[in-house]
Amino acid sequence: MNILSVENLSLSFGGLAALTDITFQVRAGEIFSIIGPNGAGKTSILNCIGGFYKPQQGRITLDGKDVTKTSPDRRAAMGLARTFQNIALFRGMTVLDNIKLGAHARLKTSLLQALLYWGPAHAEEMALREDVEKDVIDFLEIEPIRKLPVGALAYGLQKRVELARALAMRPKVLLMDEPVAGMNAEETEDMARFVLDIKEERGGTIVLIEHDMDVIMDISDRVMVLNFGHKIAEGTPEEIQHHPEVIKAYLGEKKN
Amino acid sequence: MRVGDFKESYAADEAVFRTSTARFWLGVFLVALAVFPFVAGDYLLYMANLTGVAIVAAVGLNILTGAAGQISLGHAAFVGIGAYTSAILVTRLGLPFLLCLPLSGLAAAFFGVIVGAPSMRMKGLYLCIATLAAQVIFEFIFVHWVPVTGGIRGINVPAATVFGLQLDTEFKFYFVTIPIVILVVTAARNLFRTRVGRAFIAIRDRDISAELMGINLFQYKLYAFATSSFFAGVAGCLNVFLLKVVTPEHFPLHESVRYLAMIIVGGLGSVLGSIFGAIFMTMVPEALQSLLNLFQGLDPAVMEYLFPLQTVIFGLLIVVFLVFEPQGLAEIWRRVKDYFRLWPFEH
Amino acid sequence: MDILGQLLVSGIAVGGVYALIALGFVIIYKATSIINFATGEFMMIGAYLLYTFMVMTGLPAIPAFLLVMAGAALLGMLVERAILRHMLGQPTISIVMVTIGLSSILMGLAELIWSTGFKNFPPLFPRAPIIVGDIIIRSNLFWGFVIAMAAVIVFALIFKYAKVGVAMRATADDQMAAFSMGINVRNIFTLAWSLGAIAAALGGVIIGNIGGIQPTLGHIGLTIFPVVILGGLDSIGGAVIGGFIVGIVENVAGGYLDPIVGGGVKAIAPFVVLVLILLFRPYGLFGKEDIERL
Structure with a gap:
């Protein structure tokens, strides 16, 4: 097909x-x-x-x-997900947030829910964290670097994080x-x-x-x-x- | 010394205040805030209220400019829209303060969305100048639409009333300002724990790849404008009931620049930075005045230099922070904390 | 009809001065990609320098003029070396704010040095107004226009034909390429700031001669933004045309609408036009749209 x-x-x-x-x-x-x-x-x-x-x-x-x-x-x-020839990570965010961003389109939190946080937004974020941990971070073996800012990473790792972000899009x-x-x-x-x-x-x-x-x-x-x-x-x-x-x-x- | 940052669950790892030490100091700080009005005089309380208003506005601007990367030279105009909305609602319709508060925010957010709408096609400097135009045009409307705004004389408003209690002293008003500041700061912090805040930062860092990651740029830029001007409107409402009057003089271009200076000095894109910046930029002119007061005995003419010196120092602060500490006070704070985290084994 | 004629003529005369100031602004932008929010303060300093040289030290007009230009060039150089050089590669917001901070410093310093009081120039030009048909042009305005136009032409010729001008254009086009061709990009930045400051200072002298000087003279600098946006930030010809459009628009709109709304139209009319143009042409009338790559 x-x-x-x-x-x-x-x-x-x-x-x-x-x-x-x-x-x-x-x-x-x-x-x-x-x-x-x-x-x-x-x-x-x-x-x-x-x-x-x-x-x-x-x-x-x-x-x-x-x-x-x-x-x-x-x-x-x-x-449709994409990785780039010249790395296009979001430098102002940690590895974890970059990966979470990949999931953006399949999340539902609205602006108001985001401001309130407790309730639907919280539940969604917790589910997302588990999801990217198991599905992406584990798979690409990047657990030790998840809290680092992406700018601090070596080139090869940045490429891997970019792949992780793309995978988070499912x-x-x-x-x-x-x-x-x-x-x-x-x-x-x-x-x-x-x-x-x-x-x-x-x-x-x-x-x-x-x-x-x-x-x-x-x-x-x-x-x-x-x-x-x-x-x-x-x-x-x-x-x-x-x-x-x-x-x-x-x-x-x-x-x- | 604190060691061993081990978390048993992702929820604990995602919490804002992640260690018991952090939660302890937060508690201490909140208690101090509650005790402060009972020990401080009217002048200090007035400064606290003024700072509170500035924090609300600065948090708003930092969402738009610091996080989402859309430069706005028109933030004071949105504070003004909130202020005039409140003044009109309370004097014409007699609406209660607690209703004015969200309505002022909504009115400002409405105009924020209108000003933000062209941001889809304009970028960087062009958008920056478009917001400058908005500032100039709104200022003109504040001055010249006399039947509604009262022109240069503005509108006088009565003291706010909450549940039948008149907030006619700085002391009473403090108990409104602080909870609102806490609410606004919490809401902003929440934003950056979700996909909305992440989308803002992604747009700032690389808008094209953000779009290819599934972010609707137009929608999220409007979200940023709406949230930012909503907070500005709330700050405007507080400002009116704090000063009991609104005039165009409160919202000139220089005020917009002052909000930008707050987030630069505090730390772009950082909620904590907005707080530091607002406090710092409100306190510095006062500190300078007190300093000159000391010298007044030597030369009474020294006070003539107050305003020019304030202008120079204001500019110097912006330049010095941008050149030497572009991450602002928030970054200095982080370094201080890191130092104490490992203290006394700093090496 | 003669009211309109009068307003048009004043508009063109003021527009010529705007064109000069905008030109200085665009030179800086083209070479360094920095928009200078301190343009108005450069104007103000220029006006005060002339006042100082003529009134306080009693120099005749021509040497005073030359000293103003030298002083402005020095100021531009100092600003570039001391501040903007450290801002290379910083985000737009930081660069915008650093020039705003600079404008505040300059304004405060001017108040400290020259105090906030209003000051007048000694007469620079013959007092007699210029009369063309039934249109009367104030001599300050007329001679100001003449000087501004002469300066615009000189600047444009430098930019187009002189070796430094060609190097500046090359740098504006592609910094890396210019660098590899042996152009000293840093010197070009300094030069651009000096030229931009000279243009602004001359504009400030002319404006100060028309309306007197005060530390707040720099606020007129805000009008430069509609001018350069209309022209497109990176077009020299656009800046000149934008200058005339804004001069005419503010005078005509001010002349007809001020009595109706009670003043202030002159200051906002250019911004209204600016908003309308940006809505339809987000890169100004003559600006280039960037082609983006991944």
Whole structure:
């Protein structure tokens, strides 16, 4: 079953085409990777799916519903979560509060209830705390740092907290923009394991952008390749590795 | 020395006052607040009431500007709207004080939402200047809409009455101010224990990713404006019944700047900081006056320098805090507490 | 009709002075991204300096003028080095507040130094009003306008053609890129503050010459916000046009509406226009909208 489908997506900035006629489907419970050289339009695709960019053309369907015209916050509420290439944590909050913020859209507390606190807001907050402790903090092994301000954390841990915040959204689809970029070997291995666990233990669906080919080939179910805003190939990691267009895009034109 | 911060339940870990020591000192502080009016004179009680009003307004501004990151140069105007609402309701309709209080807040919140509505499209400096425009325009209305506001002479109001008791002295008014301050501070603190407060901070830190995390920016910015101006309106109501008069002179641009100075000096985004800042910025001019009084014997003309010196010191405080202690008094307080937590084994 | 003509002419004359002050404001904003809430106080200090040099030390007008410009440049430099340099990378609210704090310091100092009393300039220009058809222009206003326009043109030429001007524009465009091209960004900041202070001080001298001086002269500085917002914070041409629009709007609205509502219209009319424009063009008439990235 397709949980996310993108049809004929085109995006340009003032006449400069960033994406041209991109179509792909993501199946529930798979890791779908998007690769391509720098500037190929990978992040632009995530931005369109998330609703931050408004594509000139195309249709985006999430879990059977057309979300092309839906606002970014509504899309998030419908089950779309995101991690960012350049970490986008909220620096004024602790790790715990950042993670709790991820759950925002599924909480109910109104402004008045928040001011009163006792009653529904209290009950919701307590349930949330238990929930994120068991569901996210435990899973990502970040118990010792939960009370620290995010600014105090090492880069690799910040990336992990960002993933935690996204998981707290209980997403149907998780968009990850270069989760292992800038990490050392050990951190990379940890992150790859978490991504696989999200798929295998939780049945999560992940759309992944990454430059680290080892990680991509290890954990992806299917891979799509972009070059200059065009889709040039799609298939299993095996197929992609031997695809002539892909080799050309990565290694440059071979002179015969 | 306190050791061993172990919690048995998440509820205990989420409490505001997490240790028995903290709860003990809170208790001591509340007792002191209750005893204070019986030992203090009228002047000190007046200062306490004035400070209380400032705390309510500063807490409101800190929610909007400190936490949600929307700079407002128009906070005094909202205090003014609350003040005029109360004055009109009590003189024209004879409404009781306890009803004026929430209605003033609601009136201010209403206008706060109107001023805040364009914040969806405007950011940072442009919004800041739009709120400056609101301040200037409301000030103009206070002065010139004479049939309603009484123009520059303003409106005189009778002493507030609560359950038949006239609050005609500073002493009696104190028992209204303090509970309201406690209520407002508690409500603000509550806000930041829930998703609403977290959403505010997220909008301040990174509005775009906040939206991608499921926060409706427009809705929450309006929430911030509404909450902030509601508290401003309540402060305005208290102000009217404390001074028994309302005139446009009470709400100039400089007053808006003074509230901003309170939250800067106290600590942006911190409820405790709003309290510290309001106390500090109310007390400093008084302290300066007392200081000059000491020198009056040497040179009677020294009092001429009072107002210019106050102006210079006011500016210096803002600049010095921003340059050297941008987290404000709240941060200094935290460091002092940390010191005593491990005392006497500080190293 | 001649009332309208009179109001329009006064509006244009005052607008020219606003244009000059706004220009100084925009130079600072473009180079450093700081909006200077102390612009009005820079004006006030400029006016007092001229008063001091001419009345208290008895210098003739031209050297006094030059000394005012030197004094303003020094003030701008001092402010940038002593305060704003430490604020790099701080949130907007902090930067806004630091210039507000600065304005308070300057105003208090002026009261301490020159006392709060009202002071008049010695006559700088021939007294005779300028008469064009049936429109009469006060000589202070006329000569003020001429000087302001000359200054605007000089500043614009510097910004457009002089080497420092090009470096300033490059810095405004992209600090990192300018830095890597060997432009000393810090010196550019200092220079921008000096130029901005000179423009404000000249404006203050002209305004002080029209209406006399007091420490509260700086309050006129508030009117600069409608001007620069109308023009878009980062557009020099916009600042000049905004200056004229605001000058005309406040004079015409004041002239017709003041008798009806009992005064004060001049001060708020620009803000009403400002609100209306912001509602429809949130980045001003000539401002650029930022493209945001993730």
